[in-house]
Amino acid sequence: MAVTIKDVAKLANVSPSTVSRVISKSPRISEATKKIVYDAMDELKYKPNAIARNLANASTKTLGLIIPNQDENLFKNPFFIQAMRGISIYAQKKNYKIMFNYGASPEDELNFVHEFVNSKWVDGIILLTAYENDMCIDYLNRESFPFVVVGRPYNIHDIMWVDNDNFQATYNLVNNLIQRGCQDIAFIGGPQKYIFSKDRLEGYKRSLELRNLNLRDKLVIEAKDFTEQDGYNAMAQICSIKVPHAVVTTDDLLGFGVLNYVREHQLNVKVTGFNNIPLSEYQIPSLTSVDIKAEDLGYNAAKLLIKHLEGIDNPVNHYIVGTELIERESTK
Amino acid sequence: MAVTIKDVAKLANVSPSTVSRVISKSPRISEATKKIVYDAMDELKYKPNAIARNLANASTKTLGLIIPNQDENLFKNPFFIQAMRGISIYAQKKNYKIMFNYGASPEDELNFVHEFVNSKWVDGIILLTAYENDMCIDYLNRESFPFVVVGRPYNIHDIMWVDNDNFQATYNLVNNLIQRGCQDIAFIGGPQKYIFSKDRLEGYKRSLELRNLNLRDKLVIEAKDFTEQDGYNAMAQICSIKVPHAVVTTDDLLGFGVLNYVREHQLNVKVTGFNNIPLSEYQIPSLTSVDIKAEDLGYNAAKLLIKHLEGIDNPVNHYIVGTELIERESTK
DNA sequence: CTGAAAGCGCTTACAG
């Protein structure tokens, strides 16, 4: 049988209450008893039972993590594991634990959220994606259960979130290309149901507008999916109208497809990706990309949530993580 | 205040004991009361408090996962996230939860194991690597705490583990190369402190021996690290003695280095990697590699451990996951 | 500064 607070109390000749107070570092305990209790704990190799504490405290010091299951992309794009590491690092600092679940579908994800909340397993939840009309967000809001979203959600009222400034990222990127002499700059974005798709497109548009460059709708394409094939097809479509000086994509896989097209047709076009996945470095030519600092996103998501749980509420309920442009051969 | 078992009991006009028995599907409960209780639960939207159950049951139905923190490799090699997914899938089936922690160092990992065990947070632990003289394994063994290791540990006595058959993987691979006419086959392995390094080397040697092909020690190199640079250097060293027909490496990154050398020097050499990371497909030429089925490894690790926890002990305490040779251009 | 007692929300051996 494991040693409990009672055993320690007996050995130290104090009450269990006192032992408990020593453990939780209650201030009003004399140094003398403190020492006696610590000695007894050492002697018995006493370790508090976390589960019992949880029950008495109505808190688990545990965060729940929902990982959307996106098949292949999950493996090629280290976003999730990087974010998890960031989350883990901050959580460890604050002595929080992390539980996770893969959701095979949005319905699945909702189920896990329900379970986390209902069973009282976790004190707060981290969502690693935000959908349009996100059921998890709706539910958590209704229950007033603490949570944070990685990726700016649609309705940000009273929701904690962390994200990059996607608008600024493409805005700066396009400015950069213009300064290097590009005039016709095409754009291959992702589905507009993702808010980051919209933001990235806006950044692109704004940069062109401010510089009085023509925005040609024909050179702006919304890919159905973030795949090489879609990137390739989009580039073919663009080139059928006009071969641009540069093409900005909002995902590395799209960028890979564009590179394939460029290589096959021996074109001279600058290409950029987004996310800076490890594969980018290995393309021929290596692909210039925007690093979104996934680990920082995770770290700050955990920070925002834990501070909230500890009652230290930030003046702002979100955090913006800067991106970094990684320039490689594809924009040389 | 959340609704508890008492509220349900009151509404259903039974005792809390009865409600509890309904929840845990105790067999000796009449259908009639069962229905009344279920109705009451529905009406009150009652959800069992997992923490209270844990305490009363002295079990959490939770698995602890230790993820070694291997920096860059963690992102380029999706092994861990794939294994985690496999673990998660099986665990979900059996209604187990998963907690994880990154360890920044072996010491760190040991601390997390201590914490998992002492605090009674988890019922069992999954180790995602095995070191020589592994402190975690020693400790868990001493404490007789249930655990499973992904990767065959050194002292397999009474330890549960899952792994590939690394011997067979290289054995078959080398046979394959021989049958395709390769005579001089070089080998670039990893540090011998990893048991899989030894096994892979043995498989290579055995294949050559059985076919009466000379084993030239000069063509066998132990890389210090699994990096491209080490692969490149090893290949340079090999070629200074003799340009082989093929070179077998035990890690894709080593293979990438070899490919770089081969490309630069315009050699005609077949090259193979190991692990089949996504980058392999994108090499020029694409790299033939051994897929180790990381998701299966995770799945079966969870299975072995959970079966053990549920008292269904397997006749064997380990499980071998088959590998798959993914042939690509580099061995054409 | 410290203790006795009640409580957190479940489970289960015992008794009927």
Add this chain to the structure above:
DNA sequence: CTGAAAGCGCTTACAG
């Protein structure tokens, strides 16, 4: 088949 009671290992308001 069901209930009363004790227990899981902590915490904390109350009293001193």
